[in-house]
Amino acid sequence: MTEELSLAIDAMDEKHDDFLEILSHMKVSPKGDFLNLFKEMITQTKEHFEFEERLMREHHFYGLQEHLHEHDTLLGEMEHFYEKSKKMPLFGKSYIHEYAYERFKRHITNIDSQLAMFLKEKELSGIS
Ligand SMILES: [Fe+2]
């Protein structure tokens, strides 16, 4: 985990690490693996988001609605690019190479960080 993305909530940082790992894999993947990895990234992202959503509900996080909305948008974009790249691989490539990291970084620093702070205030840093 790079310093700039660390939230100091281990369980959340782990999910973000998994995302960065698959993203860097995809950047160097042979053509034939690209779509499979893309699909795996979608599955992994769904689990990541469901995990955070469960946490928010369990602890009655004040920003649940905004966060849910952001997750829907992010996942929707990812699925859109996945579908497009079945016919136009370059579409998917540009999403992975030029967009995905910045997009996730923005989510982590603007949205996930609020949840992390909330959990820390409740002394739930070690949550899993
Ligand atoms: Fe997250």
Ligand SMILES: [Fe+2]
């Ligand atoms: Fe999130």
